[in-house]
Amino acid sequence: MEKEELKNKIFEYMQKYKGKKKLKEKDVWKGVGEETGVPGDEVKKALREMIDVGKLMYSYGGGASSVEIPSEEYLKEKGLL
Amino acid sequence: MSKKKHETPMLDELKKGPWPSFVKEIEKAAVKSETANDTLGQVEKSYRTRRGYWKHGGIVGVLGYGGGVIGRYTSLPEEFPGVKFFHTVRINQPSGWFYTSKALREICDIWDKYGSGLTNIHGSTGDLVLLGTNTESLEAIFAEYSSRGWDLGGSGSAMRTPSCCLGPARCEWSNINTLEINYQLTQEFQDELHRPAFPYKFKIKTSGCAVDCVASIARADLSIIGTWRGKIQIDQSEVQNYAKKGMNINAEIVNMCPTQCITYDGKEMKIDDAECSRCMHCIAKMTKALRPSGERGATLLMGSKAPIVVGSLLSWVIVPFIKLEPPYKELKELIRKMIEWWDENSKPRERIGEVIEIKGMRSFLEYIGVPPSPAQVKWPRKDPFIFFKDEDFEKVFKKGKY
Numbered sequence: 027m028e029k030e031e032l033k034n035k036i037f038e039y040m041q042k043y044k045g046k047k048k049l050k051e052k053d054v055w056k057g058v059g060e061e062t063g064v065p066g067d068e069v070k071k072a073l074r075e076m077i078d079v080g081k082l083m084y085s086y087g088g089g090a091s092s093v094e095i096p097s098e099e100y101l102k103e104k105g106l107l
Numbered sequence: 108m109s110k111k112k113h114e115t116p117m118l119d120e121l122k123k124g125p126w127p128s129f130v131k132e133i134e135k136a137a138v139k140s141e142t143a144n145d146t147l148g149q150v151e152k153s154y155r156t157r158r159g160y161w162k163h164g165g166i167v168g169v170l171g172y173g174g175g176v177i178g179r180y181t182s183l184p185e186e187f188p189g190v191k192f193f194h195t196v197r198i199n200q201p202s203g204w205f206y207t208s209k210a211l212r213e214i215c216d217i218w219d220k221y222g223s224g225l226t227n228i229h230g231s232t233g234d235l236v237l238l239g240t241n242t243e244s245l246e247a248i249f250a251e252y253s254s255r256g257w258d259l260g261g262s263g264s265a266m267r268t269p270s271c272c273l274g275p276a277r278c279e280w281s282n283i284n285t286l287e288i289n290y291q292l293t294q295e296f297q298d299e300l301h302r303p304a305f306p307y308k309f310k311i312k313t314s315g316c317a318v319d320c321v322a323s324i325a326r327a328d329l330s331i332i333g334t335w336r337g338k339i340q341i342d343q344s345e346v347q348n349y350a351k352k353g354m355n356i357n358a359e360i361v362n363m364c365p366t367q368c369i370t371y372d373g374k375e376m377k378i379d380d381a382e383c384s385r386c387m388h389c390i391a392k393m394t395k396a397l398r399p400s401g402e403r404g405a406t407l408l409m410g411s412k413a414p415i416v417v418g419s420l421l422s423w424v425i426v427p428f429i430k431l432e433p434p435y436k437e438l439k440e441l442i443r444k445m446i447e448w449w450d451e452n453s454k455p456r457e458r459i460g461e462v463i464e465i466k467g468m469r470s471f472l473e474y475i476g477v478p479p480s481p482a483q484v485k486w487p488r489k490d491p492f493i494f495f496k497d498e499d500f501e502k503v504f505k506k507g508k509y
Contacts, residue, residue, distance in 0.1 A: 050264065050306075050455070051303070052450065074302065077171060077173075078170065084173030086165065086166070086177075086178070087164045087165065088456070089264075089307070089415070089456060090263065090306075090455055090456050094166070096166075097166070100166055103243065104246065
């Protein structure tokens with residue numbers, strides 16, 4: 027699978043769980059890996075590239091970290107919107 | 108210049124007396140910082156009403172990093188606008204907390220520019236903690252510090268910034284090079300430190316001996332504590348000097364030995380080294396008379412934590428003795444295996460010590476490839492059930508015992 031296509035699959039996966047479940051990085055590697063058949067390491071790499079450009083972001087609550095789709099406010103603050 | 112905005116009669120009480128006062132320090136910062144000024148007001152209000160007004164968490168940080176910034180806000184932004192945002196920034200400290208005055212000035216100058224000027228040197232995590240800035244300043248703060256060679260520390264479900272005692276730099280009792288071990292582990296786990304992917308936090312602290320100046324046994328998921336394998340060397344003439352100077356050797360040393368392996372008849376001190384647990388009590392008390400000898404290395408202990416999900420735990424022995432020499436390949440591989448097992452077996456927000464308690468030492472030891480040993484026994488078992496696997500029986504039959 028092309029990397030861009032994989033990134034789209036990751037984003038779709040994140041949208042599916044938005045507001046329903048706090049996803050850890052590992053949940054995404056596993057979940058997308060199972061859906062697409064792409065090895066977890068490749069999903070991890072693609073996920074992190076998305077985080078590096080603000081397509082996804084890390085979040086934190088109750089002592090635990092998760093990955094989320096960023097809000098408009100966050101993107102504005104980072105100069106990405 | 109900012110005038111004092113709030114009356115603080117209760118905080119003023121904390122300025123009295125000869126000891127240092129955090130109130131005095133915040134007041135100094137408040138002269139030029141609105142944030143520090145409103146911090147005083149809010150803390151005074153908290154003391155008066157007996158409740159806290161800080162909220163924490165949420166979505167703040169620098170691009171690409173999942174840790175190092177902890178979002179903090181006031182729940183009273185109209186009353187205390189200066190602390191509407193009061194984010195904490197963790198800076199990864201150097202091993203052993205050694206700084207030049209030039210480096211400290213550099214850190215403080217940047218912080219005065221973007222933050223409240225308040226610092227916590229150091230936080231209980233070990234990081235150099237900068238207290239109180241707003242969301243817009245975070246990227247600029249990170250750019251300024253990273254361009255000068257500093258990096259953010261860990262927070263959230265990640266490898267936390269490893270910390271260590273000052274070790275061989277200033278202490279003759281250090282059995283291992285705590286500074287180098289800490290530096291190597293920090294470099295090895297950079298990805299895990301900045302990209303939170305663990306079930307919960309994971310802390311590593313390294314002490315050069317069992318005096319444990321960084322309290323690793325109480326505060327780290329993995330406590331690395333320097334130890335030795337040889338005998339304790341005794342200088343009998345120095346033992347006599349301690350007695351002459353008024354030390355009650357039987358009360359202060361012999362009776363305080365946790366394994367009761369020391370005897371003293373008023374003339375000669377003897378130590379049964381086979382029974383010694385290397386706790387350092389006698390050595391730390393009689394520094395001129397006693398000294399470790401022989402091979403040096405470390406004991407690895409696991410599991411300590413504060414009481415959040417379940418009660419607090421102290422670390423217990425996993426590896427009784429391991430040689431620790433650069434590049435620490437064996438240690439790094441072992442830590443990766445420990446984390447893998449934890450990741451596979453835990454629920455969110457469970458620390459590794461809790462998971463070992465739930466799943467049992469057997470499963471953990473088998474996975475990381477460490478043989479069982481009596482030193483790993485935390486306390487005698489309380490239930491009479493022992494679960495054998497088929498291969499246990501095979502091993503016994505192969506040995507021809509039955």
